[in-house]
Amino acid sequence: MLRNEGTNARIILREKLGKELLVFDGAMGSQLHARGSLPGELPEECNIDHTDWIVDIHANYLESGASCILTNTLGSNRFHLEDSKYSVREVIDAAVYNGRAAIERERSRCEREGIDKECFLFFNIGPLGQLLAPIGTLSFEDAYDAFAEQVDLVKDSVDGVLIETMSDPYEIKAAVLAVKEHSDLPVLACMTYDANGRTLTGTTPEAAVTLLEGLGVDGLGVNCSLGPKELVPVVEKILAVACKPVIVEPNAGLPVYTDGKTSYNVTVEEFATYIRGFVESGISAFGGCCGTTPEYIRACLQELRDTPFVPRVNASQTRVCGPTDCVRIGDRTVVCGERLNPTGKKKLKEALANHRLDEVFSEAIAQEKAGAHVLDVNVGVPGIDEAQTMTEVIRGLQEIIRLPLQIDSSDPEVLERACRVYNGKPLINSVNGKQSVMEAVFPIARRYGGVVIALTIDENGVPDSADARVAIAERIIKTAASYGIDKSDIIVDCLVLTASAQQEGALQTLEAVRRVREALGVHTILGVSNISFGLPNRPLINKTFLGMALYAGLDVPIINPLDRELMGVIDAFEVLSAKDRDSTDYVRRHAGDINTAVQGSYIDTNRTVNDTSSGASSHDESIGALVRSGRKDIIARAVERELDDSQPLSIINELLIPALREVGDLYEKGTIFLPQLISAAEAAKTAFGVLNERIVSEGKSEGKGPVLLATVEGDIHDIGKNIVKVVLESYGFAVVDLGKDVPTNKVVSAALQYRPKLIGLSALMTTTVTSMKKTIEALKDIPDICPVIVGGAVLTGDIARGIGADFYAKDAMETVAIAESLISGRSREQE
Amino acid sequence: MDIKNETLHYLGYTGQSLTDEEDRRIDEAIAEVIEVARPMTVHRVFPLSREEKRLSVPAELDLNYSSLHELLADAGDVLILAATLGLELDRRLRYYARIDASRLVIMDAAASALVERVCDKLQEALPFDSYTFRFSPGYGDVPLLLQKQIVRVLETQKRIGMTLTRSLLMVPQKSITGIVGIGGASKKRSCMGCALFENCEFRKRGTVCYATKEQMPE
Numbered sequence A: 001m002l003r004n005e006g007t008n009a010r011i012i013l014r015e016k017l018g019k020e021l022l023v024f025d026g027a028m029g030s031q032l033h034a035r036g037s038l039p040g041e042l043p044e045e046c047n048i049d050h051t052d053w054i055v056d057i058h059a060n061y062l063e064s065g066a067s068c069i070l071t072n073t074l075g076s077n078r079f080h081l082e083d084s085k086y087s088v089r090e091v092i093d094a095a096v097y098n099g100r101a102a103i104e105r106e107r108s109r110c111e112r113e114g115i116d117k118e119c120f121l122f123f124n125i126g127p128l129g130q131l132l133a134p135i136g137t138l139s140f141e142d143a144y145d146a147f148a149e150q151v152d153l154v155k156d157s158v159d160g161v162l163i164e165t166m167s168d169p170y171e172i173k174a175a176v177l178a179v180k181e182h183s184d185l186p187v188l189a190c191m192t193y194d195a196n197g198r199t200l201t202g203t204t205p206e207a208a209v210t211l212l213e214g215l216g217v218d219g220l221g222v223n224c225s226l227g228p229k230e231l232v233p234v235v236e237k238i239l240a241v242a243c244k245p246v247i248v249e250p251n252a253g254l255p256v257y258t259d260g261k262t263s264y265n266v267t268v269e270e271f272a273t274y275i276r277g278f279v280e281s282g283i284s285a286f287g288g289c290c291g292t293t294p295e296y297i298r299a300c301l302q303e304l305r306d307t308p309f310v311p312r313v314n315a316s317q318t319r320v321c322g323p324t325d326c327v328r329i330g331d332r333t334v335v336c337g338e339r340l341n342p343t344g345k346k347k348l349k350e351a352l353a354n355h356r357l358d359e360v361f362s363e364a365i366a367q368e369k370a371g372a373h374v375l376d377v378n379v380g381v382p383g384i385d386e387a388q389t390m391t392e393v394i395r396g397l398q399e400i401i402r403l404p405l406q407i408d409s410s411d412p413e414v415l416e417r418a419c420r421v422y423n424g425k426p427l428i429n430s431v432n433g434k435q436s437v438m439e440a441v442f443p444i445a446r447r448y449g450g451v452v453i454a455l456t457i458d459e460n461g462v463p464d465s466a467d468a469r470v471a472i473a474e475r476i477i478k479t480a481a482s483y484g485i486d487k488s489d490i491i492v493d494c495l496v497l498t499a500s501a502q503q504e505g506a507l508q509t510l511e512a513v514r515r516v517r518e519a520l521g522v523h524t525i526l527g528v529s530n531i532s533f534g535l536p537n538r539p540l541i542n543k544t545f546l547g548m549a550l551y552a553g554l555d556v557p558i559i560n561p562l563d564r565e566l567m568g569v570i571d572a573f574e575v576l577s578a579k580d581r582d583s584t585d586y587v588r589r590h591a592g593d594i595n596t597a598v599q600g601s602y603i604d605t606n607r608t609v610n611d612t613s614s615g616a617s618s619h620d621e622s623i624g625a626l627v628r629s630g631r632k633d634i635i636a637r638a639v640e641r642e643l644d645d646s647q648p649l650s651i652i653n654e655l656l657i658p659a660l661r662e663v664g665d666l667y668e669k670g671t672i673f674l675p676q677l678i679s680a681a682e683a684a685k686t687a688f689g690v691l692n693e694r695i696v697s698e699g700k701s702e703g704k705g706p707v708l709l710a711t712v713e714g715d716i717h718d719i720g721k722n723i724v725k726v727v728l729e730s731y732g733f734a735v736v737d738l739g740k741d742v743p744t745n746k747v748v749s750a751a752l753q754y755r756p757k758l759i760g761l762s763a764l765m766t767t768t769v770t771s772m773k774k775t776i777e778a779l780k781d782i783p784d785i786c787p788v789i790v791g792g793a794v795l796t797g798d799i800a801r802g803i804g805a806d807f808y809a810k811d812a813m814e815t816v817a818i819a820e821s822l823i824s825g826r827s828r829e830q831e
Numbered sequence B: 001m002d003i004k005n006e007t008l009h010y011l012g013y014t015g016q017s018l019t020d021e022e023d024r025r026i027d028e029a030i031a032e033v034i035e036v037a038r039p040m041t042v043h044r045v046f047p048l049s050r051e052e053k054r055l056s057v058p059a060e061l062d063l064n065y066s067s068l069h070e071l072l073a074d075a076g077d078v079l080i081l082a083a084t085l086g087l088e089l090d091r092r093l094r095y096y097a098r099i100d101a102s103r104l105v106i107m108d109a110a111a112s113a114l115v116e117r118v119c120d121k122l123q124e125a126l127p128f129d130s131y132t133f134r135f136s137p138g139y140g141d142v143p144l145l146l147q148k149q150i151v152r153v154l155e156t157q158k159r160i161g162m163t164l165t166r167s168l169l170m171v172p173q174k175s176i177t178g179i180v181g182i183g184g185a186s187k188k189r190s191c192m193g194c195a196l197f198e199n200c201e202f203r204k205r206g207t208v209c210y211a212t213k214e215q216m217p218e
């Protein structure tokens, strides 16, 4: 009986959202504590143990004027309920039943009193209580499954879903996708912010709006966090950019604990005043979070008697975001870093083909440091699983940098998988005028959100004229609209042709850029460096063209951000086009510039600075001395000089190894301490890198290793393991570091993938010795597995033997000795 | 205490000579940690009741372990706290893990020092004048499982963004949970009963992990 009603209510709810003010209930937790539940108890169990409490609380809120109530299910997921006496299903069924019972009670009250009122039951979803990988350990897929399990249980029995109290954008993405893919319920999504105006994981309100609107929620906003007063700036920021209805549910201020009891510091009247302010600025729904009671809701409605409902309407902007921040396109020039694209880059190709992702990550870091705002990511090299590599690279990048990414592939399957795991709203590269491509790509953008790059090319190739390119752009924008994708989520690439081949092409491209901006009102992107193929002094052509394109209206140049001259053109353009107010950024970046024009050459100022500093500070430039003083910045050049006269292996045996021995001894004796040891080890590692390249290119050997290292599952103490890693590397071993808290199956699959010569496991806690044992047992099941060495202060030789390890080392130096005795990869005897 | 001293202590510093350059790098790393860290704490104080040798507090929190009985023997109330330096710092540390190992170890040590300091500050700001030392689940016979209860009682996820992994470790990584007795004689910490007694890198150098050389009672 309730089910049919549910479907109907959904339609009504969707109609009301954003057209009239929706009133939600207040806190559940504090109401339960007031009735006697203890801190630390699972409130969800009350759905079954104290049905009467729950129904009463709901009914009180309805009676106080709320029309939307939330089931008591914030923590009703498989992780929170792990230790509960009840199952997820039991809890959720009971919670929905209680909600319906309260609505039933309200209905009869209204009937009795002749009131016309519609009530809605929202299923409440909260955080899982575990942080998602890569920062935490819960996988995105497992998070999604946990939410989907909840949604499956209510998809026919509630009227909508309210996702609340989320601080991690990645988790809220998993939740929204689960709701949308497992039901047709309207979904509202709220995050919580702290006093800095960001969520606890660092996300800004603007980035949250960007992500959530991309995912297609029906409404979004903020709950919990702080009191209403502290929320004002957050709500303002949301209202300034949101196109979807906005919901706000503040706490009744901040908690005050006295005698083990909690109270909140904002009065009913104060709360109501702030809510009126929010409604006046354009929110579409409100409720209360921690500490609020039916009195708060009643007071708000009282206060709002004469306040008309005027929801805020915003023009849509073109924005993309990463995990924390968003980048707006169409305001300041947005630099897209081009270097994570293997086309024409031999080193990157090799790195990708051999799964050396660290090199990819360093390239990304360099671009971020150089000032890129977005990074293009393309991993298309033959012979690899592109989708797999793409998702791995995206996850790895989002672990360390905050920039939004541009997912670049010609394979829609790759785009789909990448967009699913991406944390934020990406740029999607690309669609073009071909019907089949649009059919494949637009649904992906629609589902996950994304700004799609539209190339002005179709079945007939790239048209010569600006007219024809604009026409293709127009067609793409129309088609996008038919998929429900607004033109603000399209940016057009009018395509740069090579000037040496098609000289008139440059002006046509720029004309197309201008018209796409002006006539179609859409932003533009261009891969700049294509222009100069085949001409001498390419940078000069690139710079000039970039300046012209920016003036024509280019919003996103795809360039090499490490090219400081090219970046300089953008800085100068921002001044001359009055975008860089008071030239602040320009002055900050260029105040110390040396004028290079006179010399007529292109000087990388970075390098000049380095050269002078190193020349000044170091007198003894022998390789041994450079290792001892940890000069990884200049040791490579010293090694290269040395290579003019000596064989790589004699440099290793006569210079590097003795220096390392000495450093090791000094550390043992306490003459130097940890940072000094590490710096020396890093310098030696750099030297080995240069020598290795030479040795491998001469075909003499394969290099030593790899050694696999991991801090076992359940342990985060990784300082010791990191020391072992750096010291091994300093002796020329290739090390694959799996990180900390590494589950057994990950160690096993890495062992299969890398076929290491030695596996090192680290543990520092009594509890994790067991997981070390488990890991060793699993490894020993692999046929022909290499030896396992263990370490960490909680172990002794005896314990190590007891858990089945082949070797134990008490410190890093001992580890090196053992590794050397086992691995003679580059047999020195050969020489 | 001075955060630089504490950082050096974590790094195993026992008075080695530092070049200006090395000294500057350490200062820079500490400054970066302080810049990126977002220290947050949450705490609650509960009255302790004792019945037939069992400790209880008005919360879902089981304190009945011998290490805690010893810690809280003379205490009237118990302070439960959690502190974290936030996620951005984790991200930054992972970043350095990719490109600069020496920066990583110094920042790691500085972060460990800072999170302890944040707890000290919190305790100083509370209106109590005598505390036991700060005890963390995982020490002595107290299992990490207690973290679960602490996380719920303090609502750490909502208040400071701290959660547990399945193996009961805290994320963000630079986080601490603590149990501190209030009132009565203040208990001092010792290495007796520590699992690392034999091989501890600090003890090898003649120090302990919870105090610098200057702080040691000779």
Ligand code: B12
Binding pocket: A716, A717, A718, A719, A720, A721, A723, A724, A759, A760, A761, A762, A763, A764, A765, A766, A767, A789, A790, A791, A792, A793, A794, A808, A809, A810, A811, A812, A815, B108, B112, B115, B136, B137, B138, B139, B140, B168, B169, B170, B171, B172, B173, B174, B175, B176, B177, B178, B194, B195, B196, B200, B201, B202, B208, B209
């Ligand atoms: C630093 C530290 C931390 C840092 C961790 C920083 C990091 N990135 O690792 C922080 C402050 C974050 C921390 C937190 C915690 N910690 Co802690 N921590 C320590 C401390 C003080 C030092 C460990 C250390 O780094 N030593 C220095 C390194 C260089 O030595 P090492 O690891 O032994 O490594 C050497 C050798 O063993 C060997 N080696 C190491 N690994 C390997 C691997 C291989 C393959 C080989 C061959 C050799 C080898 O070579 C290394 C170089 O010579 C110890 C106490 C102590 N006295 O050691 C406690 C300690 C390990 N922590 C402990 C606990 C319980 C915790 C917490 C759970 C406490 C809590 N509830 O808050 C939390 C968990 C945090 C979380 N996120 O969940 C306990 C564990 C007790 C037990 N019975 O198991 C200890 C022992 C403290 C104590 N006195 O009880 N901790």
